[in-house]
Amino acid sequence: MINVTVARTVEYYTNLQYESYLPSENKGIFQGGLARKLDLAGKEVKREILKKYAGEKRVGIDITVLAPKSVSIAFALGSNEIREQIKEAYDKAITSLIKEIENYIYTRDRTRNAQNLYVKAEALISRFDHFTSKKLDPQLHSHLLISNQVFRG
Incomplete structure (x- = not known):
């Protein structure tokens, strides 16, 4: 299932890394x-960087x-083997989804x-x-x- 919502605050996402879930869960990464372009791919999400690229009224x-x-x-x-197989398949699916989403990112060109x-x-x-889940x-x-x-390509 996929849900799409407007993100309103950076803190919600940076706090997700530390407060809402199990401490052993992955921290956010940039993709x-x-x-x-910014040499951030695969690096841990930082609040300051998110704020820099957030919009004024919505993140x-x-x-x-x-x-x-x-x-x-x-x-x-599942066993460790099953967990690794699921994690690998899930990671491939999310990575594929990110690539597909990137095909639909456009901005208005106001320079001309x-x-x-x-x-x-x-x-x-x-x-x-x-x-x-949070529960x-x-x-x-x-x-x-x-x-x-x-960033305009």
Whole structure:
């Protein structure tokens, strides 16, 4: 399942890394074209960088991807081998989704008085993987925070 919401505060996402889930869960990492340009790809999410690329009224878009409950339960109860297989498949799926999302990131080009001309852009995507819900139920899911400010490609 996929949920799309407007992200309003940077703190919600940076606090997710420390407060809401199990302490052993992955910290957020930067991904996306802009992360590659800034040499941040694969590095831990930092509040200061998120704030720099956040918009004034909204931080960006949160695409939350949830694995089916049966997969989450198999991940929680499975052997280490099963968990690794699920994690690998899930990681490939999320990485593929990020690449697909990047194909649809555009911005308006206002430099040539062309208010309606859209050009390809690159975004900073912050990925937060979690293995449980906030109530600590098995729920493999990821938050993909797409920055509101983008880099024109």
